[in-house]
Amino acid sequence: MNTAAALPPDTYGLVLRQLDAAVLRPLTVFAMDLHQNPEPSGEEVRTAARLADALAAQGYAVTRGVGGHGVVGVLTNGEGPRVYLRAELDALPVREQTGLPYAAQGPCMHACGHDLHTAALLGAATLLARTRPHWQGTVVAVGQPAEETLTGARAMLEDGLYARFGRPGAVLAQHSAPLLGGMVAHGYGQPLLAGSAELDVTLHGRGGHAGAPHLTVDPVLAAAAVVLRLQGIVSRESAPAEQTTVTVGRLQAGAHSGVVPDSASLGITVRALHPASVERLVAAVERVVRAESAASGCPRDAGITVVSRSPALLPDAEVTALAREAHRQVLGAERVVPWAPSMATEDFGLYGDAGREIHGCAGVRLGYWMVGTVGPRQWAATSGTSTAERLASLPPNHSPAFAPHLPLALPSATRALTTAALAVLHSDTWSMVS
Structure with missing residues (x-):
């Protein structure tokens, strides 16, 4: 494969010079509008419409409603590689506490930077549309719904994404991270993000009066025992060097302090860097839940449902090399850093070989990197004596205080996605051509 x-x-310079005030100002307004009007997974009606209209205005052939509220825009510019650029549309059920003048006011917010990703996708699509003499091939812009529930990629692929819009040579995406704005980070030969499984668990008790607990079977007590016992899966059943997590993110039971409820429900997520480890964690969670249900004398077996899965994300080495070199040339080598494996997870891996049983295409290469979001004032106000301590004290993704610094993050994310796309489009590796 050719390098950048x-x-x-x-x-790169000829293309990126198009990112002037005439492009950047409306792009920033677009990003702030998405941030102020977040929509949760599966409800991205307005967000999808805004992206679809904006892509159509740049000359893309736009299809709406792919796999739910998914948006696909296609721009064909002669023979050459077919590169997909993907961003997520959905927000999280988190109430915003950023204090931004364009902060969301309702129960949801873009606490994971998907508004930034979508705006950068539009920015890259705009630059590529305006500079067609400088590249050949096909650009496919994908706005994916329902990433936070890990169901959107599968839905779009099952809706015939590749069959309808062409087999990609490479699929590129990026994700916001609490790094300094203007920086990007690439993985190095191992999974960038973890694989995961999410489980819904229901423990069945026998309700009654809080003053006569001996006549009940308390599912809250059983749920508490499950939560405590699950901690042993990582601390006592996983090797110290193995990166695994088991998290109870939801525990719901009852409506009145004087009533022992009939049931309790838990939402549990397991994560690991290797598929076998994820399966082992799922089996261990099921074993613990059933055992604690039996130990508590629950009158019915516990209900256990795996509601979603995502594979570990391992970007292609050659695409990573192309993108990393492009980013060094455009952003500067000092702003391109390595990224250690993270226990965060998402469904982007399904676009590659991990989703072959869904889309039927082998050898689809993935490129994925992290983009910095932290502005200078936020960095200056951060506590800590070392860089690591200061980074650790920043509001992380999924925090109600998470807020990308748009003046830095949006231009750099747009440049990163645009230059990576150009690097792939100029590759002479015809195995990357659909």
Whole structure:
């Protein structure tokens, strides 16, 4: 595969000079509008419409309603590689506490930067549409719904994404992270993000009066025992060097302090870097739940449902090399850093070989990197004596205080996605052509 250095001289500069005030100002307004009007997974009606209309205005052939509220925009510019650029549309059920003048006011917010990703996707699509003399091939812009529930990628693929819009040579995406704005981070030969499984659990008790607990079977007590016992799966059943997590993110039971409820429900997520580890964790959770249900004398077996899965994300080495070199040339080598494996998870891996049973395409290469979101004032106000301590004290993704610094993050995320796309489009590896 050609490296980014094989591009015609100053191709990046010729394209990125289009990111002037005439493009960046409306792009920033677009990002703030998405941030102020978040929509949760599966309800991205307005967000999808805004992206679809904006892509159509740039000359993309737009299809709406792919796999739910998914948006696909296609721009064909002669023969060459077919590169997909993907961003997520959905927000999280978190109430915003950023204090931004364009903060969301309802029960949801873009606490994971999906508004930034979507705006950067539109920015890259705009630059590529305006500079067609400098590349050949096909660009497919994908706005994916329901990433936070890990169901959107599968839904779009099952709706014939590749069959309808062409087999990709490469699929590119990026994700916001609490790094300094203007920086990007790439993985190095191991999973970038963990694989995961989410389970819904229901423990069945026998309700009654709080003053006569001996006549009841208390599912709250059983649920508490499950929560405590689950901690032993990581601390006593996983090797110290194995990266695994088991998290109870939801525990619901009852409506009145004087009533022992009939049931309690838990939402549990397990994560690991290897598929076998994820399966082992799922089996261990099921074993613990059933055992605690029996130990509590529950009158019915516990209900256990695996509601979603996502594979570990391992970007393709050659695509990573192309993107990393492009980012070094455009952003500067000092702003391109390595990224250690993270226990965060998402469904992007399904676009590659991990989703072959869904889309039927082998050898689809994935490119994925992290983009910094932290502004200078936030960094200056952060406590800590070392860089690591200061980074650890920043509001993380999914925090109600998470807020990308748009003046830095949006231009750099747009440049990162655009230049990575150009690097792939200029590759002469015809195995990457659909």
